[in-house]
Amino acid sequence: MKKYKIWLSSPYQSGKETEFIQNAIESNWLTTMGQSLEDFEKALSKMFHYDYVCCLNSGTSAIHLALKLLNIQNDDEVLCPSLTFVATANPILYEKAIPIFVDSEPETWNISPEWLEIAIQDRIKKGKKPKAIIVVHLYGNSSKMNEILSISQRYEIPIVEDHAESLGAKYQNQNLGSFGKLGILSFNGNKIITTSAGGALICSNYEEYKKAKYLAHQAKSLKPYYHHEELGYNYGMSNLLAAIGLAQLQNFEERVLKKRKIFDVYFQELIHPYFLEYPKEIPHSFSSRWLSTFLLPDNYSPHNLIEYLESYLIESRRVWKPLHLQPIFNNFPFYGNHFCCYLFEKGICLPSSVSLIDTEQLEVIQKVKDFFG
Numbered sequence: 357m358k359k360y361k362i363w364l365s366s367p368y369q370s371g372k373e374t375e376f377i378q379n380a381i382e383s384n385w386l387t388t389m390g391q392s393l394e395d396f397e398k399a400l401s402k403m404f405h406y407d408y409v410c411c412l413n414s415g416t417s418a419i420h421l422a423l424k425l426l427n428i429q430n431d432d433e434v435l436c437p438s439l440t441f442v443a444t445a446n447p448i449l450y451e452k453a454i455p456i457f458v459d460s461e462p463e464t465w466n467i468s469p470e471w472l473e474i475a476i477q478d479r480i481k482k483g484k485k486p487k488a489i490i491v492v493h494l495y496g497n498s499s500k501m502n503e504i505l506s507i508s509q510r511y512e513i514p515i516v517e518d519h520a521e522s523l524g525a526k527y528q529n530q531n532l533g534s535f536g537k538l539g540i541l542s543f544n545g546n547k548i549i550t551t552s553a554g555g556a557l558i559c560s561n562y563e564e565y566k567k568a569k570y571l572a573h574q575a576k577s578l579k580p581y582y583h584h585e586e587l588g589y590n591y592g593m594s595n596l597l598a599a600i601g602l603a604q605l606q607n608f609e610e611r612v613l614k615k616r617k618i619f620d621v622y623f624q625e626l627i628h629p630y631f632l633e634y635p636k637e638i639p640h641s642f643s644s645r646w647l648s649t650f651l652l653p654d655n656y657s658p659h660n661l662i663e664y665l666e667s668y669l670i671e672s673r674r675v676w677k678p679l680h681l682q683p684i685f686n687n688f689p690f691y692g693n694h695f696c697c698y699l700f701e702k703g704i705c706l707p708s709s710v711s712l713i714d715t716e717q718l719e720v721i722q723k724v725k726d727f728f729g
């Protein structure tokens with residue numbers, strides 16, 4: 357039996373990492389400023405046509421600053437999909453605001469425009485208009501942006517795009533992350549590119565960018581001494597980590613194509629009868645297929661399949677457990693018919709590392725087939 361593990365989504369190096377880090381070290385900017393950081397921000401905005409990108413120490417910090425820039429405060433309501441990673445919603449609680457959870461729709465598994473509108477109307481009826489909509493493009497798949505954008509315009513509620521899992525994905529030929537008022541990226545270790553830890557705020561103008569930098573560096577005013585008028589944070593990205601990010605961008609296209617190919621192969625081999633459903637690439641969208649995800653048939657549980665694969669040193673994971681079911685969030689409102697709970701009950705994420713080789717993927721596929729017998 358093989359002695360190494362097939363991981364869900366492990367970091368993938370372009371080969372330039374050491375060289376870029378060495379440059380950063382030689383510059384002696386071993387801090388949260390420097391040329392690599394500036395270059396990484398510029399490279400991201402150029403490559404994905406973003407107006408301004410402010411690099412930070414995590415995607416979670418980026419969501420927090422997005423909410424700060426939108427002036428979300430105590431008791432303000434923020435709409436958010438229930439089916440997402442906890443980091444999407446935690447910053448709402450940092451500001452003592454109220455998350456309003458919304459169900460998924462069956463096509464993309466992302467926030468349901470129908471339930472989103474119902475939630476907005478009901479919140480308004482109850483006396484308070486929500487102040488922001490967080491949209492997450494789960495597993496690399498575009499949300500139904502057309503419908504969501506028109507709801508955002510109709511009710512004049514700004515969108516924050518949580519683009520942590522979907523860098524490389526597009527809608528109507530435009531990079532996701534640039535549709536909302538603000539967007540966020542994550543460069544956590546399992547994302548499509550990594551700086552080992554890191555994130556970024558995508559801004560639509562220079563004022564937002566400056567404000568984000570200011571808040572991320574302890575909100576120090578432009579004075580010849582230490583002067584603070586607002587509460588600030590220590591959220592800046594290290595220049596050394598930005599150097600890793602620059603190296604990671606070198607082969608970005610290859611990463612996306614590989615993720616898509618991995619999905620296609622699983623799809624060809626496993627959809628019907630083994631797996632029933634998967635999140636769709638809606639018309640005019642381009643998925644980055646960050647993780648290949650599928651739904652198991654009625655009589656099977658993902659838990660058993662995960663354990664079975666684990667016994668062959670193959671890592672797989674459940675789909676996110678909906679946030680409205682989580683003990684820390686279960687006092688907050690939820691709008692939907694619990695479709696996201698079904699996705700949690702039946703969903704599985706299969707190994708999708710850019711470094712996954714064909715023979716490894718064939719082994720995963722064979723083990724899945726063996727499991728079903």
Ligand SMILES: *Cc1c(COP(=O)(O)O)cnc(C)c1O
Nearest residue numbers: 414415416441443444520542544
């Ligand atoms: C990874 C992730 C984040 C947070 O990123 P960190 O960089 O780990 O803080 C936020 N939202 C989603 C949907 C994610 O998958």
